[in-house]
Amino acid sequence: MKRLAASAALLLFAGCAKAPPPSMQARLAARAEASPGVEAYARALSALGPRVTGSAACAKGEDFAAARLAGVGYAPALESYVRPEGAALDAPARNVLADLPGTDAARGLVLLAAHLDGVAVGQGAADDAVNVAALLEAARTLKALAPRPRRTIRFAFFTGEEQKMAGSSAYVAAHGSEPHALAAVFDLGSGRTKGFYLNGGKADLRALFQRALAPDERWRAVFGVFQIWPGCDAFPFVKAGIPVLTAFQVDPGYAAIHHTASDTVDRLDFAAARETAGLAAALAWGVADDEAPDLPRKTPVEVRELLGRYGISP
Secondary structure (H helix, E strand, O other): OHHHHHHHHHHHHHHHOOOOOOOHHHHHHHHHHHOOHHHHHHHHHHOOOOOOOOOHHHHHHHHHHHHHHHHOOOOOEEEEEOOOOOOOOOOOEEEEEEEEOOOOOOOOEEEEEEEOOOOOOOOOHHHHHHHHHHHHHHHHHHHHHOOOOOOOEEEEEEOOOOOOOHHHHHHHHHHOOOOEEEEEEOOOOOOEEEEEEOOOOOHHHHHHHHHHHOOOHHHOOOEEEOOOOOOOOOHHHHHHOOOEEEEEEEOOOHHHHOOOOOOOHHHOOHHHHHHHHHHHHHHHHHHHOOOOOOOOOOOHHHHHHHHHHOOOOO
């Protein structure tokens, strides 16, 4: 009888026990996914029309991103670089950068990037206004909810992507000597982010993002493939030996509208884009607060060997 009473008491206690609080990653994701910001930002950028680097429209996009960041407490910097071949001549070529400072200056940066520029036709909504919008929302969410992590989180909104990745190349030339724990680039439409290209990285890079997202079951299916994606802003980081991910975004209609007049805001999947904003915020936080040392940077010899294995010219 005493044993039955004890068992009943244990069951009652277990039933009354509180569930563990949600992780910081889950809290960040939930806030980003509930926000109307992604759609509002994407519509505003798309409404500017074709944002060719160096054009007045692209300059307005740069100012828009900087103003949104400043409005939530960041101190954005607009960094000019040499106008690339194929750019318009109306305005300087500029990248927009903003940092969420970490507590340990000895740790490498965690960088999230998307590109503000587009081609001369269409609204550049899927390529890449929607991912700029997702990262602006991730930046706002992190600023509102997250305590300072170990590593600094940097947001980078590049231009010149359509001119052979001129803006991200300029960033790497100017900032590549700074330690980077990880860069993550979002540039493949508005579809759900199912995984990441590891850009020739090893299992330790896959383990890093899986560890960063581990507190919540919803991201257990996020995968990593070793393939290099050479046609976006991740590639200058690959060449510099910096660990870099490219979001694997499943957007069935992306190829058909890419670089066409049909790349308009009405084609975007805003529900998926909000999920990407949440994932980006969670990933940035998880990596930035990771206790493990930074991943090693590849040497120039290792980079040459890597590109050679994939048959890619530097």
